[in-house]
Amino acid sequence: MDLAVEINDLNYIYPNKTPALTKINLKIKKQKKTAILGTNGSGKTTLIYHLNGTLLNEDGTLKVLDHFVNKKNLHKIRQIVGLLFDNPDNQLFSTTVYGDIAFGPRNLKLDQQEVNKEVEMAMKKVGIEEISNRPPYNLSLGQKKRAAIAGLLAMNPQILACDEPFSGLDPSISKQLRTILDDLKEQGTTLIYSTHDVDLTYAWADEVIIMKEGRVLDSGPVSILRDEELMQKSGLPLPTLARLFKHSKFNPRTIEEASKFIMS
Numbered sequence: 001m002d003l004a005v006e007i008n009d010l011n012y013i014y015p016n017k018t019p020a021l022t023k024i025n026l027k028i029k030k031q032k033k034t035a036i037l038g039t040n041g042s043g044k045t046t047l048i049y050h051l052n053g054t055l056l057n058e059d060g061t062l063k064v065l066d067h068f069v070n071k072k073n074l075h076k077i078r079q080i081v082g083l084l085f086d087n088p089d090n091q092l093f094s095t096t097v098y099g100d101i102a103f104g105p106r107n108l109k110l111d112q113q114e115v116n117k118e119v120e121m122a123m124k125k126v127g128i129e130e131i132s133n134r135p136p137y138n139l140s141l142g143q144k145k146r147a148a149i150a151g152l153l154a155m156n157p158q159i160l161a162c163d164e165p166f167s168g169l170d171p172s173i174s175k176q177l178r179t180i181l182d183d184l185k186e187q188g189t190t191l192i193y194s195t196h197d198v199d200l201t202y203a204w205a206d207e208v209i210i211m212k213e214g215r216v217l218d219s220g221p222v223s224i225l226r227d228e229e230l231m232q233k234s235g236l237p238l239p240t241l242a243r244l245f246k247h248s249k250f251n252p253r254t255i256e257e258a259s260k261f262i263m264s
């Protein structure tokens with residue numbers, strides 16, 4: 001199996017002694033959309049922050065594309081894993097969108113022409129060319145998220161780890177962002193995102209990791225979200241379509257699939 005991330009016996013306790021992750025063992029596949037799903041406080045963000053070394057494990061091991069995540073490796077790890085923060089204001093600091101996206105390539109000491117090329121490519125992938133000269137602080141949330149993603153894409157990460165990427169977005173902007181992320185996956189990027197949205201995950205993700213109180217309850221293909229006992233343990237509801245089609249031999253994951261079934 002081609003692995004993007006491999007985690008063995010990872011524990012993490014915050015400095016104030018809150019245990020946030022306990023005995024995490026996980027394998028996350030390459031070039032898939034993997035959701036980290038759990039109720040508030042279940043450890044999703046803490047886990048995502050470990051993927052690029054924003055938080056460093058105290059014991060256990062974490063590897064991304066066969067590189068150990070540790071203090072010595074951080075430069076390499078952050079080229080491999082782009083981390084999208086929940087709040088894009090924590091990611092956008094320049095006076096223009098262009099400046100923010102150019103920050104990473106400039107740090108890599110690329111010449112101006114190469115920087116321009118990376119920035120233009122990244123802006124094109126998320127469709128924000130027209131706001132290149134705007135200051136990030138007065139953009140809409142959807143624009144800020146796209147600008148922050150472009151900043152990550154300019155570094156050509158193989159893995160994109162997104163903390164609650166869809167929170168606060170209206171349905172149409174959320175859909176637009178999913179299309180952008182789908183295109184990135186098509187181009188070979190591995191996507192890992194945290195969420196507590198079971199319906200969105202059931203419809204969109206390939207794989208799911210279910211967290212509860214800092215532990216992994218279960219992981220596997222999204223079909224595990226149909227397991228009532230598991231979902232009850234997780235504190236999350238069954239996906240609406242799984243509930244509706246509980247007694248059917250069909251398992252539609254999207255409204256489109258469900259309506260095809262109903263009309264047939």
Ligand SMILES: Nc1ncnc2c1ncn2[C@@H]1O[C@H](COP(=O)(O)OP(=O)(O)OP(=O)(O)O)[C@@H](O)[C@H]1O
Binds near residue numbers: 018039042
């Ligand atoms: N900086 C911190 N210092 C101390 N404890 C923290 C810190 N950040 C998170 N925690 C605690 O760690 C545990 C896991 O929190 P985490 O933010 O990872 O959960 P989450 O699943 O992402 O929650 P949410 O969905 O609400 O964002 C919680 O008990 C939380 O209170």
